[in-house]
Amino acid sequence: MSAYQDKSANPAMPVIADVRDFDVKSGNLAERVIFNHRALVITLCVVATVVLGWFATRLNVNASFERMIPPSSPYVKNYLAYKSDLPGLGNTIRIVVENKTGNIYDKDYLEALRKVNDTLYLIPGTDRSWMKSLWMPIVRWRQVTEEGVVGGAVMPADYSGTRTSIEQLKTNISRANIIGSLVANDLKSSMIVVPLLDRTPGTGQPLNYGEFSRALEAKVRVFESDKVGIHIIGFGKIVGDLIAGLQQVMVFFGVSVLVAALFVFAYTRCLRSTALLVTVAVAGVVWLLGLMQLLGYELDPYSILVPFLIFAIGLSHGSQKMNGILQDVGRGTHKYVAARYTFRRLFMAGLTALLTNIVGFAVLAIIDIPVIRDLAITTSIGVSVLVFTKLVLIPVTLSYIGVSPAAAKRALAEDDETKQGRTLLARIWQGLDRLTERRGAIAAIGVALALTAVSAMAMRHLRIGDLDPGAPELRADSRYNRDNTYVTQHYGLSSDQFVVIMKTDQEGCRFYESLQLMDALALKLRETEGVQATGSLAQSTRFITAALSEGSGKWLTLSRDQALTNVAVSAAMIATPDITNQQCSVTPLIAYLSDHKADTLSRVLKVSEDFAGQFNTVDGTVHPTHFLLAAGSAGIEAATNIEVERGVLKMYLAVYGATALLCLLTFRSLRATLVAMIPLVITTILCKALMVALGIGLKVATLPVIAVGVGVGVDYALYLLSVQLAMQRRGATLAQSYRRALDFTGRVVALVGLTMAAGVITWAWSPIKFQADMGILLTFMFLWNMVGALVLIPALSHFLLNPKSQPPVAAPLTPHIKEQLHV
Incomplete structure (x- = not known):
């Protein structure tokens, strides 16, 4: 029979009803x-709140295109290195102006299109030099005549709205071959x-995307009417x-x-x-918000969860x-003394839990995507703030205002009833007690293993990146996704480029060898599933070469005659100024994709990488040619997906490694660390299976969920195991130790899990879909971490921490744990 005897009073913390009897030097x-x-403490906290609150009001809400992409990715480096030579192939928006009552060859429609074009031209942030529309001179037509290659702006210089000038426009559009790109296939929009x-x-x-988007709504969308439709897509609009x-x-x-407060009130009744x-x-x-502003951070849609x-x-x-x-207070202790007792008991335990949270969030900084690094840093700052507000300000303030005496007595009575087995909670506790026995432990672990095995099979189908067309960050029925659907249905070439x-030497894009390689890559891409079409200097050169030979199909090729190829390339550069740069050394090959889903990007990326690896020539050859990946919205997203895929493994190793190390330092027991970590790993596997079931990909928006879930979830194990191990070291049986842990921290563990889940489940109704996804995933992780801790810790302890079969844990008993055991 165990020699352990429980005690209800702690000699070091006696009941003191009169504050004058308390030794303030203790x-x-x-x-x-x-x-x-x-x-002084309260005054400093109030002053800090006022000052930081003022700075918080000045915090900007914005986002940056380049902060969403991994700067160290070789593909992104290529894009940034040649960004000035690739206008319109990175961060762009597309505005489609629709004629609801006819086609584009209508005087009133063309006038509305001109007004929209001119309005966009004047909005700050637009790169006016490379704007493309029927009204911009950069959009040109070309034609081969007996006198050579001729061309001009698609919009006639003498356009007057007459039938003759509209017919001329119609002719120029057909010559420019822009139907399906700048003009809809059904000719009802441009x-x-x-x-x-x-x-x-x-x-x-x-660029302030919030202001830019509001300008689009106020100045461009205003042209929408029963005759004219406006559809806007692009990163800036998202x-x-x-x-x-x-x-x-x-x-x-x-x-x-409100919901979280109701949960806390239901628990405290105070x-x-x-x-x-x-x-x-x-x-x-x-x-937190004030410190973010002082440190130069901004709130963006991805860090709003912080x-x-x-x-x-x-x-x-x-x-x-x-x-x-x-x-x-329920036992009769004065509120001031009770506050000091609570600080004395829980400061070190709370500090350890917060340090674990900070480390769990901070490891996200290893992901080489600036927006995730910002989230890691700001979340760590926020948790650090809690050291002062949660661990210091709350007990100090409670030493003044105290708690309701009725609530204190009720809490004490409920605690006694639970210990005597007369409440529903007591019956739940009794059920959990049985998990310390062999039969219950085997059953609990067996169920956990079965769920883990099934989830491990399911999570193999987890994809990196977006799984839906349009903007998965927004609801499917959002205005943006409706606009995107319209563009996809009416244009042959998508916005996913x-x-x-x-890359060649100067004037190197004119040589047959380089053009022939570009043409071969374009052919391979067109044969790839998910690619709608391609566009390149090589293709334009082929068509112009044929046109120079009276349109003969025999000449629809790349000529080895350098003089003829030079003429064709020059004509292509005049007709389409952005088809290559002025030095003819940086030339884009554009693949228009059906969507930007993860599988589509992977296929296109592999084809391009394989081709580049096989045919890139060495510097110093006659005509060195290098194919560099990648630009365009889809190319940059593919690079981001690669970084997420690489970073997720590093994140797992870092977050679990750091958490395990902190648990090892806290418990000083490898077996106890395993007991704490196994439920966290199982919850992560279950969460990834849930992502597959819900059709959620692993990407920038969802990557932090795993670290957040682990960082917060380990708190439950810290609460329970710290008391359980301390009781075992005093000679209690495993069942007695775990029951004491439940009595002391079990209700708090359940409250923490339920309160945090209740606080984030409301995100599920957010208009921002990725935030709704995060809310669902975080709710799942908070609840399952709680359930896993309550169920698996006793079951695993039976095999790993049971003194009947294992040597006792030799870690010393810390003073704050000693004090906790006598509450």
Whole structure:
């Protein structure tokens, strides 16, 4: 029979009803400094909240195209190196102007198109030099006549709106071969392609996508009527819509606050303490936003989850303080003394949990995508803030306002009833107790292994990147995705462009050898599933060569006669100025893809890589030719997917390695570390299977979920195992130790899991789909980490930490754990 005897009172923390009987010099140095200067601590926190709140109001909400892509990727480096030579093949928007009552050869429609074109031309942030539309002189036609190759702007210089000038326009459009690209296949709409600048001219500031999108809505969308339709797509519009959606997201933040507060109130039944917890949690968010502004960060659609997360962590973990204070006050201890006791018991445990969270979030910084690094840093800053607001401000404030005496007595009575087995919670605890026995442990582990095996099979189908057409970040029925559907249905060439850059010496793009290789690659790409068409200097040269020979099909080729090829290339450069750069050394090969799904990008990328590896020539040869990947929206997304795929393994190793190391330092036991880590690994596998079931790809928006889930989930194991191991070291059986851990921290673990899940599940109704996806995944991870900890820790402990079959853990018992055991 065990020699262990439980105690309900701690001699080091006696019940003190009169604060005058309390020794204010007791406790460690941190406790004495904080509580002996309570007024100063609260004053400093209030001042910090006011000052940082003012800075928080100045925090910008924006996004950057280049911060969404991995700068160290060789493909992105190629794009950035030749960006100035590839106008319109990176960050662009496309505006389609539709004639709802006829076709484009209509005077009123053409006048509306001109007004839209001129309005876009004047909006700050547009690269006016490379805008393309029927009204821009850069869009040209060409024709071979007896006098040679002739051409001009598609829009006649003397256009007047008369039937004759419209007929001339119609002729020029057919000569320019732009039907399917700038003109819809059904001739009922035309497109304006607008490359965007990284910085706003005049101010030199980064382009504000929120303002740019609002300008499009206010100045361009206003032309929409029962006769004219406006459809806008592109990265700038996606980000603009996401930023606009953030205003609605703030409503969900308010709902999260309310739902989480209700959960805490249902647990404490104390209005004043619940109000305090909510206020301090909001203050933590204010501190974070203010610090972000001071450090030069911006809120973007991908980091908007950080304030939500910090609030949920702050509120749910603050309830731990309430647990101890309610118990002490219920026994008759003065509120000031109870606050100090709680600080004394939980400061080190809470600090350890927060440090684990910080490390779990910080490891995301190894992903070479700036927006993810920003999220890692800002989340770590937010959790660091909780050290002051959660661990210090809450107990100090409670030492003044205390808790409701009725709530304290009720909490104590409920605790006694639970220990006596007279409540539903007690029956649940009794069921969990049985998991420390061999039969229950085998059953629990068996079910976990079965779920893990099935999920491991399912997660093999997890894809990197987007799985849906359009903008998966937005709802399928959003205005943007409806616009994208219209463009896809009416234009032969999509906006998903994968660009391979052909690099040669100056004037090297004119040589037959280089053009022939480009033509061969274009052929391979057209034969690849998912590629609609290709466009390149080689293809234009072929058609012009045939045109110079009276249109004979026999001459639809690349001529080895350099003089003839020079003429054809020069004609192509005049007709299409952006078909190569002025030095004829950087020439894009554009593949128009049916979509930007992960599988499509992988196929196109492999074909291009294989071709480049086989045919890239060595510098110093007669006509050196290098095919470099990649530009275009699809090419850059493919590079981003590669970085996500590479980074996810590094992230797993870092987050699990760091978490395991912290657990090892805390428990000083390899077996205990395994007990803590196994439920986290299982939850990650289940979460990835859920992503497959929900059709969610692993990408920039969803990658942080795993680290967040692990960083927060390990707290449950810390709470439970710290008490369980301490009890075992005192001689208690595994069943007694685990039951004591449940009595002391079990309700807090359940509350934390439920509160955090309740705080993020509201995201599921967000207008921003990727935030809804994150809300669902985080809810799943918070709940399953909680269930996994409550169920698997006793079951795994039976085999790994049972003193009957294993030697006792030799780690020393820390003072704060000793004190916790006598609450």
